[in-house]
Amino acid sequence: MCGVSPARGLGGRWQGRFGVEWLGADLVLLRADSSRWPSPGNVLVVLDRDGAALVDCGFGTENGMEALEAGLRSVGRSLAAVHTVLCTHPHTDHAGAAASLAAGRRVLVPAGARAILDDPALVAEAILPPVVREFAPWLADLDIDSHFQDECGAVALPPDHAVEEVRPGAVIRLGGYAWTAVPTPGHDAHLMCYWEQRTGMLVYSDLLVTRGTAIPWYAPGGGGTGAYRESLRRVAALEPRLGISGHGGLLEGPHAVAISIEATERQIAARTERITAALARGPATFAELERCVYPPAVHDVIPWASSVTAVHVTEALESGAAKAGDGVFVATGGLG
Structure with missing residues (x-):
């Protein structure tokens, strides 16, 4: 499979709060659960002679850390064996454990994301910024920061801990793999996918449609639908042969990856069309x-879903396709 020999002894079988899927003799996809978060968070584990490196690290809650530790033990490593944590973006369902793991370890984050990991309250502000609360005043009292702290374990990195910022095009070597950083804003302004050219693997995190999630999801400040769609074109040009999600299963084969890219593009375009x-x-x-x-059922589970609508409304207002007044929006007959 994509130059990686599958060895699926546990084949995605769930064991308590974690599940593992072997992608090769030195590569494991670990699904670490949290208490009430809508879906488990994936952690890609690269095994090497020094221990293990993680691409994303999942939840920093007590049971999230327990799941991570149990999953590592199941593949012959301990939590103490982790020497490197490489983050795709600072959302706390993917980087919530970064602060807990930081001591004595190499931590890498996308360029510009260090400040967010230093102050987890900025995660909540990015996911539900003030403009969304203006559009949706019923969310004014939603304490999303506490929500993320409770469910994802969002705590600050130690202030004196050295963190490496990954810039677009940088190559990070983990074990026998060389991961190229591919900037893919849209879902989040800092989202970085990691492309392993030799094997054709792409760690795409939250970029692409994944069954059982609300993806594609995006908020004002993430780059907008234009940046998101450009990111899709960028990863499509790589022609990945295996897509590794931040949630859910794998996209196995170039056809499956291409279908997911196209489906993500269609969803974004369809939302614009329906709002127009x-x-x-x-x-x-x-x-x-x-x-x-x-x-409405999605809003019941993730009340910050309103951010997606806010992106489309803001873009309609900024383009001149719509105007606002008296608590309503209406088309202008302009650029839409």
């Missing part, structure tokens, strides 16, 4: 426009 059509029908409230993006 709703605005054209007459004045619409933000709550009405939200139903063009996600059903």
Whole structure:
């Protein structure tokens, strides 16, 4: 498979709060669970003579750390054997354990993300920024920072800990693999995918549609739909042969990866089309426009889903395709 010999002794079988899937003799996909988070977080474990390196590290909650430790033990390593943590982006369902793991370890984050790991409150602000609360005043009292602390273990990195910032195009060598950093803003302004050219593997984190999640998800400040779609074109040009998600299973084979890229693109375009059509029908409230993006059940699970609608509304306002007034939005007949 993609130049990596599959050895699936545990084949994704769940064991308590974690599951493992061997991708090769030195490569394991670990699914570490948390308490109430909507889906387990994937951690790619690279085994080497010095111990183990992690691409993303999952939840920093007590049971998240227990799941990570148990998963590592199941593949013959201990938590103490981890020497490197490479983060795709600072969202706390992927980097929540970074602070707990930092001592004595090499920590790498996308360029510009260090400040967010230093102050976890910035994660909440990026995911549900003030403009969203202005559009959706019913979210004004939502304490999303405490929510992330409780469910993802969002604590600050030690202030004196050295952190390496990964710039676009940088090559990070972990074990027998060379991972090239591919900037893919959209889901998050700092999202970095990691491409292993020899094997055709792409760690795409939250970039692509994954079954059982609300992806594609994005917020104002993440780069907008234009940046997101450009990121999709960038990874499509790599022609990956194995896609490794931040949640859920694998995309095995170039066809599966291509289908996911196309599906992600279609979802973003379809949301724009549905919101444009709703605005054209007459004045619409933000709550009405939200139903063009996600059903109410999604908002019940992730109340920050409103951020996606806010991106589309903001882009319509900034392009001149819509205008706002008296608590409603309406098409202008302009650039939409």
